Amino acid sequence: MPNSGLEFDLSQMSQKQERFFMSRKRFIGYGGARGGGKSWAVRHKAVLLAMKYPGIKILILRRTYRDLERNHVRELVPMLKGIAKYYAQDKYFRFDNGSIIEMGYCAAESDVLQYQGVEYDVIFIDEATQFTWEMFTKIYPSARGANDFPHRLYLTFNPGGVGHEWVKRLFIVKRYIGDEDPDEYDFIFANVYDNKVLQEKDPDYVKMLNALPDGLREAWRDGNWNMLAGRYFKEFDYNIHVIEPFEIPKHWTRYRAIDYGLDCLACVWAAVDELGNYYIYREYAESDKVISDGAKDIIALTGDEEIRYTAAPPDLWARSQESGKGKADLFYEAGLMLNKSNNNREAGWLAIKEALKVYDAGMSDGVMLKESRLKIFSSCTRLIENLPALQCDEKKPTDLRQFLKHNTIKT
Numbered sequence: 001m002p003n004s005g006l007e008f009d010l011s012q013m014s015q016k017q018e019r020f021f022m023s024r025k026r027f028i029g030y031g032g033a034r035g036g037g038k039s040w041a042v043r044h045k046a047v048l049l050a051m052k053y054p055g056i057k058i059l060i061l062r063r064t065y066r067d068l069e070r071n072h073v074r075e076l077v078p079m080l081k082g083i084a085k086y087y088a089q090d091k092y093f094r095f096d097n098g099s100i101i102e103m104g105y106c107a108a109e110s111d112v113l114q115y116q117g118v119e120y121d122v123i124f125i126d127e128a129t130q131f132t133w134e135m136f137t138k139i140y141p142s143a144r145g146a147n148d149f150p151h152r153l154y155l156t157f158n159p160g161g162v163g164h165e166w167v168k169r170l171f172i173v174k175r176y177i178g179d180e181d182p183d184e185y186d187f188i189f190a191n192v193y194d195n196k197v198l199q200e201k202d203p204d205y206v207k208m209l210n211a212l213p214d215g216l217r218e219a220w221r222d223g224n225w226n227m228l229a230g231r232y233f234k235e236f237d238y239n240i241h242v243i244e245p246f247e248i249p250k251h252w253t254r255y256r257a258i259d260y261g262l263d264c265l266a267c268v269w270a271a272v273d274e275l276g277n278y279y280i281y282r283e284y285a286e287s288d289k290v291i292s293d294g295a296k297d298i299i300a301l302t303g304d305e306e307i308r309y310t311a312a313p314p315d316l317w318a319r320s321q322e323s324g325k326g327k328a329d330l331f332y333e334a335g336l337m338l339n340k341s342n343n344n345r346e347a348g349w350l351a352i353k354e355a356l357k358v359y360d361a362g363m364s365d366g367v368m369l370k371e372s373r374l375k376i377f378s379s380c381t382r383l384i385e386n387l388p389a390l391q392c393d394e395k396k397p398t399d400l401r402q403f404l405k406h407n408t409i410k411t
């Protein structure tokens with residue numbers, strides 16, 4: 001497609017992106033793997049539509065405000081300089097021709113209500129697998145209107161996340177139910193190898209994908225949806241389990257849990273409130289750290305917080321042949337005393353599943369509130385990204401796949 005004379009550059013558009021731009025179906029799926037130029041395609045297609053159809057109303061959605069801001073607003077503001085004005089308060093771009101691109105997010109189930117009943121001509125859902133089916137079913141009817149504009153939904157996604165199953169059904173397996181019309185769906189697969197710009201600009205991105213643990217690598221790099229079918233923490237829902245950080249009251253008991261694998265030292269900090277609810281409030285994960293340095297980092301991050309104990313897996317007490325010392329000794333020498341945790345990993349994982357379980361916490365304004373005993377601060381981004389992707393052990397579905405024991409996924 002030739003450069004349309006705008007300030008932005010379409011010259012490096014991939015063939016897949018071009019197909020995405022040209023599709024005329026009602027529901028257009030794009031990507032299916034990481035790094036295929038999904039977010040770029042969303043931004044540019046939205047702008048092209050806004051320029052082509054004066055007065056069109058477009059909505060771009062991400063699951064969280066932070067992702068919306070970092071992924072799209074920051075890119076669109078300079079890109080649309082002189083073309084559209086950004087109204088930060090209400091989060092929309094207005095073009096001289098009257099077109100609007102509104103920037104939205106749905107961190108909580110109730111956020112969807114803002115978009116329900118409002119008419120948009122075109123809706124983009126970037127990272128659709130982060131949206132629940134309930135959210136999607138409330139959002140998609142809003143792409144309508146008694147006008148001649150196209151009425152479409154563009155969805156980009158990769159495997160994993162709360163929306164894994166419904167996105168897979170509609171765009172990958174294509175098993176339609178009820179009055180869903182197969183002719184209304186289109187899917188254009190693209191992965192990182194379709195994105196030449198990224199491969200050139202950031203070769204480490206491909207390396208990162210290659211270094212992912214088995215299962216996640218096939219899912220994110222190759223777009224294999226079956227690898228994540230056996231998600232272990234199926235209960236995990238961003239909407240319920242992730243909360244904004246707050247100051248932990250001093251009297252709550254705090255713990256740390258650490259693991260040290262072949263290439264990674266990981267630590268999470270947890271606090272327990274008066275009712276026995278858990279809050280994961282900090283995380284640390286570093287690769288290629290020697291124990292003494294890692295221990296120092298963990299101590300520094302902890303500051304003057306009082307930690308009841310620091311749980312660590314028993315294998316850290318195994319003595320090395322050369323030094324006769326265990327890793328736990330090295331932590332101790334660096335000032336970090338560890339407490340040996342129970343070796344029953346499976347019981348530990350099941351306890352986390354139990355704590356993640358969602359329960360009805362009563363009605364508020366006609367909406368059933370959902371709660372769980374375990375919450376994670378939104379600042380713990382790696383944990384949040386990895387938990388939903390963790391896999392069951394095929395032979396023992398109550399256990400996690402062995403690779404997890406010593407892998408923290410670097411993203």
Ligand SMILES: Nc1ncnc2c1ncn2[C@@H]1O[C@H](COP(=O)(O)OP(=O)(O)OP(=O)(O)O)[C@@H](O)[C@H]1O
Binds near residue numbers: 036037038039197
């Ligand atoms: N046609 C293009 N022209 C120029 N740059 C592009 C193009 N397509 C993608 N890029 C750049 O490649 C990088 C990755 O693209 P993008 O963020 O759209 O991928 P993604 O599929 O959304 O990735 P992720 O799965 O990590 O969200 C970005 O820096 C983006 O600007």
Ligand SMILES: [Mg+2]
Binds near residue numbers: 038040
């Ligand atoms: Mg993206």
